[in-house]
Amino acid sequence: MDEIKRRLAAAQKATGDAGLEALLVAPGADLRYLTGYQALPLERLTCLVLPAEGDPFLVVPLLEQAAAQASPAGALDIEITGFGETDDAYELIARRLPPRTRRFAVDNHMWAEKLLAFQAALPDAQAGLAGDVLLELRMRKSPQEVEALRRAAAAIDRVHRRIGEWLIPGRTEAEVAKDIADGILAAGHTTVDFVIVGSGPNGASPHHEVSDRVIRSGDPVVVDIGGTTPDGYCSDSTRTYAVGEPPAAFRELYEVLLRAQTAQTEAVRPGLTAEELDAVGRDIITGAGYGEHFIHRTGHGIGMETHEEPYIVAGSARPLEPGMAFSVEPGIYLPGRFGARIEDIAVCTETGGERLNLTGRDLVVLPG
Structure with missing residues (x-):
């Protein structure tokens, strides 16, 4: 867990250094690297929100919340928020980002439909690729x-x-x-x-x-x-x-x-x-x-x-x-x-x- 916490802290610093307000990370290798959680890649959104300032949090479908809490992510002292079937997870995340968010990045393997949904929820913000931040961390192995x-x-x-x-x-x-x-x-x-x-x-x-x-x-x-x-x-x-x-x-x-x-x-x-x-x-x-x-x-x-x-x-x-x-x-x-x-x-x-x-x-x- 110390290793994963070190990765989270390094990624959060790199996010700020890159001039981004937040990284948004969906299921895949980047999410496993940052939380240890091997989430299912579903049509429902699962997303780690890593703000440049403030506490990271993980948003998951309500039916996946118990699985997320039982994973290594549950031992990271980060908030794990579940959302219901009729909730808009993208709006939920957009409301919790800084009010003047201008630049955010999504992981390189996020599904296009999810990126487009984030762009709709954050119409005044520019989207980029989190790989530009995370690859520099992941390619140097501990x-x-x-x-x-x-x-x-x-x-x-x-x-x-x-x-x-x-x-x-x-x-x-x-x-x-x-x-x-x-x-x-x-x-x-x-x-x-x-x-x-x-x-x-x-x-x-x-x-x-x-x-x-x-x-x-x-x-x-x-x-x-x-x-x-x-x-x-x-x-x-x-x-x-x-x-x-x-x-x-x-x-x-x-x-x-x-x-x-x-x-x-x-x-x-x-x-x-x-x-x-x-x-x-x-x-x-x-x-x-x-x-x-x-x-x-x-x-x-x-x-x-x-x-x-x-x-x-x-x-x-x-x-x-x-x-x-x-x-x-x-x-x-x-x-x-x-x-x-x-x-x-x-x-x-x-x-x-x-x-x-x-x-x-x-x-x-x-x-x-």
Whole structure:
């Protein structure tokens, strides 16, 4: 609770520093970050009101008030106000904001209908995005958050160590994916967020997910998986396997990719910019003749969401800072043939970087 209270205080200060009268936060990762409350995203409004000055309060449907009070939010010493079915929650909040509110911000994932309702209730105020305030707080992980990400990484590593049980010639991608999903839950996640099993030519589509394609001997297979743990933090790791001996051209491609990804994880340090880290691996891949086949950014931040700031991409001059956690996942994709990706979660530390995923990165050749 001390950690959550610290976040609330920091967010309230940042709201004032940004020249806003209030942040309005609906169900989602921002609300969980600030209150610990995993509220249902309903058509009825649930909203944390975080004024720049004064006490925060949480507005919830009356039928959700008991659940909100039983959540970590109930231990924060903030008011939790329930409203009835015929009450206008937007007017209720508007009346409690400062009378001359001119600027407020809503969380980036608030439904459009709710934002429009707030704009109608506050016609003289300008709406902005709370992400401009909250992303600066959320992308620098506390030691407790880093430890939660370590646990998440260890859980998904346990699943990758079992892939050989399921990835067998003659099975479809969908059949393998179902076993992997069960394995993600068995490894300690509360939800399965995604399962990608891209075999043979399907591996050349970075977000292929799964199909009824039958896995064949000699197929390279991209397996990208992740879930959310009881801590509320996400896992995400990709390994590329071969079912039987793969083509020689694939082994050549994979060795280039491994050099690039290893160099990038070893390069992580404070002060290096996101675009410089992207270039470390991209230059190796381009130098080997595969540059046009690395078609996405190097990585994304991770925490309470699988994709969040900071993004490791060309054009981003954002310096890495201690506490930033992100994926390092270069890939090479040859359309119609095969693809490969290696992904680890890394954390920038005071002296360098820490790789949280600890399964081997060498190509694993399974019985074919």
